[in-house]
Amino acid sequence: MCTVSLFFKGDSTLVTSTRDEHRKRRRAASPEWHDYQGTELYFPKDPQGGGSWIAFNRVGQWGVVLNGAFVNHRHTGPYRKSRGLILLDILSSMRPAAFWKELNLENIEPFTLILGDQGAYEMRWDGQEKHAKELNKEEAHIWSSATLYSQEVQAWRKERFDSFLQTHSNPPSDQVFSFHATPQGDSENGLVIDRANGVKTVSVTQVLLESNQGEMRYEDLMQPESQLSV
Incomplete structure (x- = not known):
């Protein structure tokens, strides 16, 4: 849930997420349709929390979560509910943007939702x-x-993204996916990390939405395999 890019091209939306987790965390299940509180949602399921970091529904509403809000926070768990389940709660509502306003987030760990x-x-x-x-x-x-x-590293990564856009002004989905999935010589802060403390980039997920229909490409970097599903 750690790096997200977003592009708009006419009536289509392209959202790509790289997920950084500890290498010992259980691998997520490949994406498929799930019935969540009476709503069909498509997502890769995190077996540890039961939720997901990225999902869409049958009417083209979508969301992706990153850990933390503006700055790194001190973990003070246990928390009431995982952020991955909060994402599914929002997307299973009839009006996700309006539901956000009334959603009770007391004792939920800080997060960013796109x-x-x-x-x-x-x-x-x-x-x-x-x-x-x-x-x-x-x-x-x-x-x-x-x-x-850190905020300094986030700014540096934004510069790398801007440089990518200068040479790819209207990049197709596969070029954006490659940008997220390609190591850049910095295992600590690049788009693909592999830190000494065991935290590494474990997957890349991309959602393309057109005419309220979504398809997802998912690559598990711990055991490389790609899926393209509608």
Whole structure:
């Protein structure tokens, strides 16, 4: 749940997420349709928390979660519910963006949510209050998890993203996927990490939404295999 990019191309939306976790964490299950509280959601399931970091529903609403809000926080668990389940709660509601406003996040660990529901939104919970803003669809966006990357490193990664855009002004989905999945010579802070403490990039997930229909490409970097599903 640690690096996310977002592109808008006409009526289509492209969201790509690289997930950084400890190498000993159980591998996520490959993406498939799940019935969650009466709503069909498509996502790779985290067996540890039971939720997911990225998902979409049958009407083209989608969301992706990153750990942390604005800055790295001190873990004070146990928490009431996993952030991956909060994502599924939001996407199983009839109006996800409106549901965010009434959602009780007391005793939930801080997170950032990028949400697609008619418009696109950046939503953050800092442990005390909610923050939300609508995103400009004329721009490409990138986020890095505040729990793993300092503000200086986040700025450096944004520079790398901007450099990529200078040479790929309208990149197709496979080029964006490759940008996320290619090591850049920095195992601590690159787009693909492999840190001495055991935290590494374990997967890349990409969702393409067109005419409210989604398809997902998922690559497990611990056991490389790709899936393309509708």
